[in-house]
Amino acid sequence: MAFSQRTLEFLVENRLQNSKAWFDEHKEEYRLLVLEPMIQLTAALGPTVLDIDPQLIVDPRQGRSISRVRRDNRFTHDKSLYREVMWCVFLRDKKLWEGPPAFYFEIRPDRFDFGCGYYQAGANTMAAIREMILRNDPVYLEARKAWKEGGFQLEGDSYKRSKYPAQPEEKRNWLDRKTMSFNKDCFDFQLLFSDRLADYVAQGFRQLAPVYRFFLQAEARGPVVEEQPQPQVIPQRPAEMW
Template structure:
């Protein structure tokens, strides 16, 4: 299936689905979800898959495993709304191979879109490994740092400690060291990218550019194991 682009109909469905908050409403409009949300994501994944397997041959590329569920898991949240008003894809390894896997993502929501690389929620052990590798100037980190500092598309993010745990380190290292979670994202506060048929090529270029950082995060997961 080729990628034909997202449209405002996708956002309209997602918003109305959350507003109605009803399984009956969703079931009666499932064909709209399939046409405007699910199928475009399948087409996007299909076009991205060859590039993603070049980045890492172990990345999953089966659409049904990569597209966000339309219904929310409300077991552990205060917000008990059944449906979300955004949707996304992730490329990551099978969790049986890497339980805390970094992932590439693209997300579309009511205010725009974003794409990038990182953890949804990094394990404390992963962040501890990362800090040790940074402090030891691990070659994978040196490549990742060079990658990040040589571009201006992606911005580092993730919750930071209120007080630096490494006050004597250079500022460019502290922005990695002092985080509880870490990701690298490009955010669009409009729909020019999400609605563009050039989206697959832009994501291919962006994800390929992030490859040294991805390889570092994979090395973090395997560190001392």
């Protein structure tokens, strides 16, 4: 069973209705249009992600590898009951969602996207990533090559002022991130609604395997003390020369 235009329409309508009574009345539509296609896609991607890392968890159930459509809004300003985005995620321990890197896929009303990265990388992880970049670690070079060839966007909030102004722009694009993920936005709805979707996403995951290995290497390094970049010293002319 594939996603369809009705899948996206249901997610939008459910968010706009913002009503548990309405959702309960249309729960069977949710199951057929949204949940079942996501379950099948998650299961289809399982062999690929397990081949990349056998420790990744593949559990095609809602609340496990698959997101819930009901929002937990207890600690948010937005009190909407339902989201219009659904996703599946593959990581080593779901309890550590803000910890280990993950592969993911998600659908939105205007597109779908997928990739590999962190929801929120820890400070020690980012320090290890920067250290590997600065010394041109071979694992980083393989990850950079995969990023360039795969057509993924490097995402994640950046510091407003670069901490590494002397580094080449390409490296600063990595070094100045507070967190990091590699994402591909897709607007091909014919692909989204077809049986080719799982193969397409699986191929993208395989392209990102070197990036995932780079992240795991950073995780394995443990705490790293970052060297603070030295400020550039501008020679001053003697006073008598002014």
